[in-house]
Amino acid sequence: MTTNTPREQRHQRTRDAILDAARRILHEEGVEGLSMRAIAQRIEYSPAGLYEYFDSKEAIIGAVCQQGFVRLDRQLGTVDPALPALEMLAASCRNYLRFAADNPDFYMLMFTNAPLTGITAVSKTRSLEDILLTNPSFLALHRAVERCVQEGIFHVPQDSRLFLMSMTFWEILHGGAMLAIANHMERDLAQRGETAVSVLARGYQCKAGV
Amino acid sequence: MTTNTPREQRHQRTRDAILDAARRILHEEGVEGLSMRAIAQRIEYSPAGLYEYFDSKEAIIGAVCQQGFVRLDRQLGTVDPALPALEMLAASCRNYLRFAADNPDFYMLMFTNAPLTGITAVSKTRSLEDILLTNPSFLALHRAVERCVQEGIFHVPQDSRLFLMSMTFWEILHGGAMLAIANHMERDLAQRGETAVSVLARGYQCKAGV
């Protein structure tokens, strides 16, 4: 896979250093401070030198976001699969919101700068469903919902299906995260998310109205 | 209120022309094309001339966003208050998502660029709740939820309250809108939002689980 000649190793190491510097700047100075010159300075390069490793600033941001989704995925992966389905879903949602609250600028960048196609291979013809179902972060959430359906805890509404159900959970998590970050209210995020998700879950548990 | 001396009238007219130009650029060229020089060119001014009317580009964007919320509010205000509470809520949500789908760049700017405090008077000490309850766009949604509670259609969960309930609706709407816009899937927005909101509403109708 990763080629092994010394030259290519060094090349990869420099690439990683660039991404690492970008991530640190994002964390320490926010997205406004994330400039090519700032990245170059951190790794003691000339700004022009970065273009040997990335085509553009956008490409660097894209790579940073890609790593961000891997990181988010890892955090979602820490939930115990032995938990009851509903609690596993709740725990996944909690972890999701914790990631957003802990990395607000990172999260914001991941979801505003580039379409999610950047996560996987860039392909404009694929549907959102195809794209998301190959996004590990979304998959973790998706599988938790799937378990709830398989165990008969959730009912699939007549005009819906499993994928759309997972989407609703993601939508409410994402909406809460974005609103909280935009208003610098990351502190309340976990608590509010808890109740929002529980209400949504209850909506899927009830078969009919009332 | 609005003063009337010819000078002040002209001043206000130029201000409006600037905001109008900014809005048109946003719509035609997206946020990347929204530069001071571009605005100045549209109203046949020098870039420096804009600073007689606004302190900064950020101030212009702030004013554009403020007008955006008024516009969103108007769209939410078109729902018939004679409708049954639940249908009124659904109609409000539909209108909200239609606004987002019709003005994606506008919507994105409104919710990412500045904290919502920009909507009303800027005040960092106010809580999110205070801020939102003076935001007409949010209030329209809030009142629809309020009606559902008052008419006994919605039950207030034990650990929640009216404001938080409205928030959950806004979160799921906002999350859906942002995800759709970021992935250029505005087309599916209305349909997906419909089901998401109905599930959430069902969650509030059911008192206990199952």
Added chain:
DNA sequence: TTATTTTCTGAACAGCGTTCGGATTATAAC
């Protein structure tokens, strides 16, 4: 040792938001 490829830099370009001095214009005072 020589030829070739990769890596890195300094200087520059066009664009950005913004500032400033001064010219132009409109209002106010006499």
Added chain:
DNA sequence: GTTATAATCCGAACGCTGTTCAGAAAATAA
């Protein structure tokens, strides 16, 4: 009507941005 004052508006510049390019330096290959 003339003068003083205030409101506008512009050209030029500053420091910043992402990016390009010719060429120097270094690493690899022959």
